[in-house]
Every structure is written in structure tokens, then in C-alpha cells.
Amino acid sequence: MTYKIIRSAFNVLLDSELPDQDREKILSIVTKNPEVKACHHLRTRTSGHEEFIQGHIVFDANLNIEDAQKIVNIIEKDLSNLYPKAEFLFKAETSKTLKDCRHAPHPS
Numbered sequence: 291m292t293y294k295i296i297r298s299a300f301n302v303l304l305d306s307e308l309p310d311q312d313r314e315k316i317l318s319i320v321t322k323n324p325e326v327k328a329c330h331h332l333r334t335r336t337s338g339h340e341e342f343i344q345g346h347i348v349f350d351a352n353l354n355i356e357d358a359q360k361i362v363n364i365i366e367k368d369l370s371n372l373y374p375k376a377e378f379l380f381k382a383e384t385s386k387t388l389k390d391c392r393h394a395p396h397p398s
Contacts, residue, residue: 308334308341316343319368320380325349325361327385341376343369351384358382 308316313334320329332345347365349358359382366378 306336308336308343315372316369319372320345320347320365323361323365325353325358326365339375341373342379343373343376344379344381346381346383348383348385353384355382355384358384 307313313332316334317329317332320326320332326347327350328348330346330348333343335342347358347362349361362380362382366380369378370376
């Protein structure tokens with residue numbers, strides 16, 4: 291019992307990564323948009339009671355950066371429904387072809 295209390299107190303003080311199931315949910319939300327070709331460098335952490343979610347979202351090179359940013363904003367809004375206290379930082383990237391992208395492709 292004492293161990294659980296101490297561990298809980300330390301978890302609030304130390305940064306930690308969100309559980310794998312949360313990362314899977316995040317990736318699912320990010321990659322559900324058909325314009326998203328991949329998501330990489332996904333980083334999640336909690337600091338106290340705050341959550342931080344960031345990563346790189348890859349789009350086809352034919353998509354202009356303004357449209358890509360609009361999609362990123364939609365994705366962040368969708369994520370905020372699931373993680374209302376989180377801060378988000380996603381970078382939009384383009385790739386000429388998926389072969390140029392060394393990261394996980396969009397799930398089919």
C-alpha cells in the first residue's frame with residue numbers, strides 16, 4: 291500500500307510517456323485522414339497532470355503546406371476531444387513518394 295502511494299507521488303513529479311494504448315489511439319486518429327501518408331517521431335509525455343503530444347505528419351508533396359496545416363489543425367481538434375488537457379505540436383512534412391519516406395506508411 292505504501293509503495294503504491296509513493297510510486298503515485300513520484301509519477302506526478304516525473305515526466306513519463308503515455309501508455310502504448312494511448313499512442314495507438316493517437317496514431318489511429320492521425321492516420322485516419324486519407325491525405326496522411328505517415329506519422330513519425332511521435333512523442334508523448336505527461337508532466338504532473340499535463341499531457342504533451344507531438345510528432346511529424348507526412349503528406350504527399352502535391353499537397354500545399356496551407357492545406358496540410360488545415361488537416362493538422364483538424365487532427366489536433368480530434369485529438370483534443372480525447373485528450374482535452376493536452377498540448378499538441380505536430381509538424382507537417384511532405385514526401386515526393388512514399389519510397390522517400392522512411393517511416394511507417396498509412397495503414398490500408
